[in-house]
Amino acid sequence: MPLEVQVVSPERILWSGEADMVLTRTVDGGEIAFLNGHAPFVGALGIGVTRIRPASGDDVAVAVHGGFVEVSENRVSVLSDVAELAGDIDRARAEEARTRAEAALRQEHDAEAEAALRRAHVRLEAAG
Secondary structure, three states: OOEEEEEEOOOOEEEEEEEEEEEEEEOOOEEEEEOOOOOOEEEEEEEEEEEEEEOOOOOEEEEEEEEEEEEEOOEEEEEOOOEEEHHHOOHHHHHHHHHHHHHHHHHOOOHHHHHHHHHHHHHHHHHO
């Protein structure tokens, strides 16, 4: 029996469907995979790539920039303030953001520039 999966941002449902597995990164627990029959779970998401293995078709990569994941009764909900499907990511824009963040970090080491660099890397990783 496949999982029912939804990836939701404030603007829209980014992806919804049946999947055999969801792999994501939590803030404190590292990477975690959800399969059929997984115990109920709620966790905070860090900045990372969430990968969905649909019941049919190609894997789906989503750049997730924080949020939560909830698992209950073979349903996985990924709720994020900012999330992007791999196909929606503008690689040139992500490269520019990475370059700007790297330049900012060379000038001054601050948390905002570090977070911007992590977000750019995640976008590029998700986009392939």
